[in-house]
Amino acid sequence: QKEVEQDPGPLSVPEGAIVSLNCTYSNSAFQYFMWYRQYSRKGPELLMYTYSSGNKEDGRFTAQVDKSSKYISLFIRDSQPSDSATYLCAMKGTGGFKTIFGAGTRLFVKA
Amino acid sequence: SAVISQKPSRDICQRGTSLTIQCQVDSQVTMMFWYRQQPGQSLTLIATANQGSEATYESGFVIDKFPISRPNLTFSTLTVSNMSPEDSSIYLCSVEGTGEHYNEQFFGPGTRLTVL
Numbered sequence: 001q002k003e004v005e006q007d008p009g010p011l012s013v014p015e016g017a018i019v020s021l022n023c024t025y026s027n028s029a030f031q032y033f034m035w036y037r038q039y040s041r042k043g044p045e046l047l048m049y050t051y052s053s054g055n056k057e058d059g060r061f062t063a064q065v066d067k068s069s070k071y072i073s074l075f076i077r078d079s080q081p082s083d084s085a086t087y088l089c090a091m092k093g094t095g096g097f098k099t100i101f102g103a104g105t106r107l108f109v110k111a
Numbered sequence: 112s113a114v115i116s117q118k119p120s121r122d123i124c125q126r127g128t129s130l131t132i133q134c135q136v137d138s139q140v141t142m143m144f145w146y147r148q149q150p151g152q153s154l155t156l157i158a159t160a161n162q163g164s165e166a167t168y169e170s171g172f173v174i175d176k177f178p179i180s181r182p183n184l185t186f187s188t189l190t191v192s193n194m195s196p197e198d199s200s201i202y203l204c205s206v207e208g209t210g211e212h213y214n215e216q217f218f219g220p221g222t223r224l225t226v227l
Contacts, residue, residue, distance in 0.1 A: 043218040
């Protein structure tokens, strides 16, 4: 079993839809959770960063962490064609743990 | 957040040659990371480079193939040696944030390498 599981998609939605991207993980030591957006032929860009459980909102993006279920989500409201990219979840623990990345979900938002 | 630049942005190389990729950060950072991302795949950590010490390589990666230098707190290089077509990939430099961004990880734009 991989430490982090993420459906690679692709996920195709119409413009304006609410997008839900998810990852599950197995290591209860993970405390820091990140979402990256990666456009084609570019490096990953840090989108959201959360510590422990709870929600964090930034504009059209909401990150949710449920440590009891070992499940994290990224919601994109009012999706735009410019949101078309690969979204990678990432997580790490404390005390020198290295960051573990999901496989990435390819998202297409159709105009 | 840290601003990271990489050179070259892309290159096409012949089998058997070597390429050195440079990574420059706009602030002093303790830990720098080198990743490989093959087409359609996620990120694979090659090694962690701390200034003043030998790089720590992940399983499957060796110093002879991927020598790394870390001469100061803002710069590192990764060399891909004796290249083969299997080394064709995107190579990414990454750093851990500082201050309020500690535990966040930032990436450079990547170097797209094609080996013929």
